[in-house]
Amino acid sequence: MNPVLSDVGFTSEVIPVHHFFGTRQLPEGLQGSIHLGEVTTGPSAYPFIASLKQIHSTRVVVFDGPVKAEVLSEGEGDAMVTNQLHFLLVVRTADCVPVLLVDQEAGVIGAIHAGWRGAVGGIVSKTIQTCVEHFGSDVAQIHLSIGPSIGPCCYEVDAQVIDPLHASYPDWQGVLQETTERKGMLDLKKLIWHQVLASGIPEHQVERIEECTHCRDDLFYSYRREGRVNGTMMSGIMLPAETVKRT
Ligand SMILES: [Zn+2]
Numbered sequence: 001m002n003p004v005l006s007d008v009g010f011t012s013e014v015i016p017v018h019h020f021f022g023t024r025q026l027p028e029g030l031q032g033s034i035h036l037g038e039v040t041t042g043p044s045a046y047p048f049i050a051s052l053k054q055i056h057s058t059r060v061v062v063f064d065g066p067v068k069a070e071v072l073s074e075g076e077g078d079a080m081v082t083n084q085l086h087f088l089l090v091v092r093t094a095d096c097v098p099v100l101l102v103d104q105e106a107g108v109i110g111a112i113h114a115g116w117r118g119a120v121g122g123i124v125s126k127t128i129q130t131c132v133e134h135f136g137s138d139v140a141q142i143h144l145s146i147g148p149s150i151g152p153c154c155y156e157v158d159a160q161v162i163d164p165l166h167a168s169y170p171d172w173q174g175v176l177q178e179t180t181e182r183k184g185m186l187d188l189k190k191l192i193w194h195q196v197l198a199s200g201i202p203e204h205q206v207e208r209i210e211e212c213t214h215c216r217d218d219l220f221y222s223y224r225r226e227g228r229v230n231g232t233m234m235s236g237i238m239l240p241a242e243t244v245k246r247t
Helices: 116-121 123-135 159-168 188-198
Strands: 018-022 038-041 048-051 060-063 079-082 087-093 097-103 108-114 142-146 176-178 184-186 206-208 233-238
Touching (some): 018 097, 079 087, 087 097, 087 108, 097 123, 097 233, 108 116, 108 123, 108 233, 116 123, 123 142, 123 188, 142 188, 159 184, 188 206
Parallel strands (some): 142 206
Antiparallel strands (some): 018 233, 038 048, 087 233, 097 108, 176 184
């Protein structure tokens, strides 16, 4: 099994930020290094690692100072952004969408956990906006990757999801294929993709990994397929010191 999937758009010489979208198999050395709501020290490849208690919110946590291992006083949330080097941001998913972003010009990275609640609530747009407002990012410089999640092939939703989607997203018909009355197949990745483009990130800088966590039992855990949390995939991003342009 391949331990991780990479987005080729991120691994080019242009954007050499270190990142991964995890599969069932954890990336090397990360077993036991992640503690929810804490910054921990990791193996030598990852000196510091941050992971939040994910709560399906639109809360973005900003790390803009020197990193140290600590229990975060406000360790709940679903997105993180930082300009600190050698600091791995990790999100965990098992059908929800992991989203990673980097603005190499401003030296900023972000990691987002987006389920339907977070996506409909606008967590991805809010994270991009945080990069702009807090770190002076230019959206035209941001590269973003939408990782493996449950696909429209397998993600049937009901009124609990459809009603707030209708209320907050006028173009809902482009991301929801109605099946029966009050039910439909939601394309969560496409919804996020639309929101990212609406935020102003150029389309050619946005990648989408279309693998479905529900279909690909061989690669991924799926909360919906398994009916419970047997495990989660970890996705992470880190700025390595030697590859970041500083202006
Ligand atoms: Zn599927």
